Amino acid sequence: MALLEVKNLGISFGGLRAVDEVNLSIKKGQLFGLIGPNGAGKTTIFNLLTGVYQPTDGTILLDGVSIVGKSTAEISMAGIGRTFQNIRLFKNMSVLDNVKAALHNHEKYSLLAGIMRLPLYYSKERQMNKTAREILKVFDLDKEENYLASNLPYGKQRKLEIARALATRPKLLLLDEPAAGMNPNETAELMDTIRLIRDKFDITILLIEHDMKLVSGICEQILVLNFGTELANGTPEEVLNDPAVITAYLGE
Amino acid sequence: MKKNNTNQKINHNISVKNEKVNLNAIQKEKKAEAKSAFNIKNLVILLCIIAGYFLLAYLVEYRLNRQFKSLIVPIGANIILAVSLNLVVGFLGELSLGHAGFMSIGAFTGAIFTLNMNLPGNIEFFLAIIVGGIMAAVFGFLIGIPVLRLRGDYLAIVTLAFTEIIRSIINTLSLPAGKDKAGELIVKKGAMGLSGIETYANYTWIYIAAVISIIVVVNLVNSRQGRIITSIRDNHIAAESIGIKVSRYKTMAFVIGAFFAGVAGVINGHNLSSIKPVDYDYNRSINILVFVVLGGMGSIKGSIIAATILTLLPEVLRPIRNYRMLMYAIVLIAIMLINHSTWKSRLQGNNLLSKIFKKEQVSE
Ligand SMILES: Nc1ncnc2c1ncn2[C@@H]1O[C@H](COP(=O)(O)OP(=O)(O)O)[C@@H](O)[C@H]1O
Ligand SMILES: [Mg+2]
Numbered sequence: 001m002a003l004l005e006v007k008n009l010g011i012s013f014g015g016l017r018a019v020d021e022v023n024l025s026i027k028k029g030q031l032f033g034l035i036g037p038n039g040a041g042k043t044t045i046f047n048l049l050t051g052v053y054q055p056t057d058g059t060i061l062l063d064g065v066s067i068v069g070k071s072t073a074e075i076s077m078a079g080i081g082r083t084f085q086n087i088r089l090f091k092n093m094s095v096l097d098n099v100k101a102a103l104h105n106h107e108k109y110s111l112l113a114g115i116m117r118l119p120l121y122y123s124k125e126r127q128m129n130k131t132a133r134e135i136l137k138v139f140d141l142d143k144e145e146n147y148l149a150s151n152l153p154y155g156k157q158r159k160l161e162i163a164r165a166l167a168t169r170p171k172l173l174l175l176d177e178p179a180a181g182m183n184p185n186e187t188a189e190l191m192d193t194i195r196l197i198r199d200k201f202d203i204t205i206l207l208i209e210h211d212m213k214l215v216s217g218i219c220e221q222i223l224v225l226n227f228g229t230e231l232a233n234g235t236p237e238e239v240l241n242d243p244a245v246i247t248a249y250l251g252e
Numbered sequence: 253m254k255k256n257n258t259n260q261k262i263n264h265n266i267s268v269k270n271e272k273v274n275l276n277a278i279q280k281e282k283k284a285e286a287k288s289a290f291n292i293k294n295l296v297i298l299l300c301i302i303a304g305y306f307l308l309a310y311l312v313e314y315r316l317n318r319q320f321k322s323l324i325v326p327i328g329a330n331i332i333l334a335v336s337l338n339l340v341v342g343f344l345g346e347l348s349l350g351h352a353g354f355m356s357i358g359a360f361t362g363a364i365f366t367l368n369m370n371l372p373g374n375i376e377f378f379l380a381i382i383v384g385g386i387m388a389a390v391f392g393f394l395i396g397i398p399v400l401r402l403r404g405d406y407l408a409i410v411t412l413a414f415t416e417i418i419r420s421i422i423n424t425l426s427l428p429a430g431k432d433k434a435g436e437l438i439v440k441k442g443a444m445g446l447s448g449i450e451t452y453a454n455y456t457w458i459y460i461a462a463v464i465s466i467i468v469v470v471n472l473v474n475s476r477q478g479r480i481i482t483s484i485r486d487n488h489i490a491a492e493s494i495g496i497k498v499s500r501y502k503t504m505a506f507v508i509g510a511f512f513a514g515v516a517g518v519i520n521g522h523n524l525s526s527i528k529p530v531d532y533d534y535n536r537s538i539n540i541l542v543f544v545v546l547g548g549m550g551s552i553k554g555s556i557i558a559a560t561i562l563t564l565l566p567e568v569l570r571p572i573r574n575y576r577m578l579m580y581a582i583v584l585i586a587i588m589l590i591n592h593s594t595w596k597s598r599l600q601g602n603n604l605l606s607k608i609f610k611k612e613q614v615s616e
Contacts, residue, residue: 050493052489071492071497072492072493073492073495073496073497073498074495076492076493076494076495077495081493081494082493084489084490084493088487088489088490088493089486089487089490090482090483090486090487090490090491091486091487092482092485092486092550093479093482093483093486097479097482098483100476100479101479101480101483101491101494101496102494102495104476104479104480104494104495104496105495107476108476109475109476111472111475111477111504114471114472114475114476114477114478115467115468115471115472115475116471117289117294117471118289119288119289121475122287122288122289124476125476126287128476164490164494165493165494167494168494168495
């Protein structure tokens with residue numbers, strides 16, 4: 001059974017059909033690419049998957065359970081983590097606290113334990129620090145743990161966002177243009193990191209990218225979107241050789 | 253050409269200055285990793301708290317004149333109000349103008365409680381503080397639940413209206429004010445307020461109450477729940493995406509803030525001995541907000557200092573009566589300028605107190 005099963009997904013904003021009849025089937029452990037030109041509806045699909053928008057049509061099953069109608073927070077707890085195209089960090093919090101905030105559902109203690117500084121507070125906080133630092137280390141951010149998130153350079157902010165999403169221990173990680181604004185070197189390095197985390201954290205990744213070449217380098221399967229509808233769906237070779245894709249990307 | 257040159261120079265200067273400021277802000281204080289509550293830092297804090305109490309007792313008993321003695325309770329009450337409002341405005345990032353309303357609920361609930369009870373003084377006052385705080389918290393919950401779901405500045409509008417509505421409601425109520433000598437229940441018109449409230453609030457009570465509320469807010473802010481609250485402030489969409497139930501934690505912070513406003517109200521009532529609904533109007537909410545803004549959003553230490561200075565100030569300026577408000581305004585502006593200058597951070601860097609209270613700064 002697929003980890004994520006999306007059937008006939010659609011949403012309209014007023015008259016605009018932003019996403020229409022999209023089908024997705026992502027297997028556990030897969031690195032799946034979602035590409036398409038600007039305005040194709042990629043980010044909208046992420047927003048539908050995470051409950052930011054409610055679909056007008058279609059079904060979304062995560063591990064066989066429908067997540068349509070659930071709140072964003074509930075979907076996060078059900079196992080979908082995400083990053084944002086326009087970075088959304090907790091800017092005035094430290095790098096470490098950004099990740100620790102995302103651990104809140106895994107290391108719990110009561111309000112009273114926190115205020116009274118009961119032993120549970122100290123043991124859980126220490127556990128959180130340990131876990132958060134391990135995750136930061138993967139992204140080479142461990143030396144900046146006390147920086148304010150807003151003081152990190154751009155590339156590291158993108159990484160911190162992925163680290164934060166990972167800290168929620170998602171089954172499925174959605175990355176919205178993680179390489180946007182990076183130079184080719186940074187991009188190549190990031191793609192290596194993405195592959196690494198897929199293996200290290202044993203998760204499934206759905207990746208939005210602008211750049212066809214980049215995605216085809218690391219993704220096992222790709223869905224090409226155009227004007228909200230599927231243009232092609234298959235392995236990188238199949239998609240790259242698809243006449244419809246070539247037309248849409250290279251023009252007539 | 254020449255003009256161009258000077259421009260460049262100016263630009264250069266500005267950027268250098270910015271860099272300096274940034275260097276100060278770039279790295280957050282590293283948190284000490286303690287294994288339990290019994291560590292050296294907490295011991296030092298405990299000793300400071302005890303020493304602070306004896307210093308206060310010494311000042312009140314031997315040094316201060318009547319005028320300043322009478323300011324101890326108001327200063328403490330304002331510290332409680334400022335610190336608890338900072339939790340809502342500075343850490344949660346929601347603008348609330350309801351603190352006077354919650355104070356009013358606390359003051360009247362507490363006064364009705366002590367006027368109608370016949371318990372030993374300290375027990376009666378302690379219970380009144382708890383009851384007044386809880387009553388304010390209940391109202392905070394009732395307002396917070398619907399309003400904090402909305403995005404935008406609805407909370408400011410609703411809490412402003414709430415403060416005024418509470419005032420008019422208490423105005424129209426008939427309040428039980430204890431029994432007279434014949435054992436008959438005295439009923440007072442709300443608009444007349446309550447009088448004859450026992451003045452239980454002394455420097456010991458206010459010191460304990462202020463210290464507890466500061467500790468509660470500081471510990472809260474540096475806990476799992478506090479991180480959740482500040483993450484909502486920084487980006488509520490991202491907060492939801494990591495599984496945070498935003499309206500739940502917003503309500504939590506708001507209710508805790510309301511509780512302490514209620515506590516401050518009870519103490520205020522038992523300091524003045526007579527209270528009227530008009531004492532708690534929106535002006536008072538604004539005054540508390542001024543403490544928070546001047547002290548710095550999200551800075552507990554700043555709230556404490558601002559509340560203290562701005563409570564003392566009108567009294568200190570009493571001799572120059574005619575210029576009092578003018579001076580008050582000048583001091584407000586001066587504090588604002590100092591807040592944004594570099595020597596504030598320099599001051600923070602080298603002073604002992606700031607080293608002890610490192611944790612507080614983490615969320616500044
Ligand atoms: N909340 C919204 N209201 C109206 N239109 C929207 C909304 N969100 C997205 N759209 C529209 O849907 C289309 C797809 O947008 P988007 O998913 O952001 O594209 P992209 O593939 O570049 O991520 C665009 O035309 C956009 O204007
Ligand atoms: Mg997009």
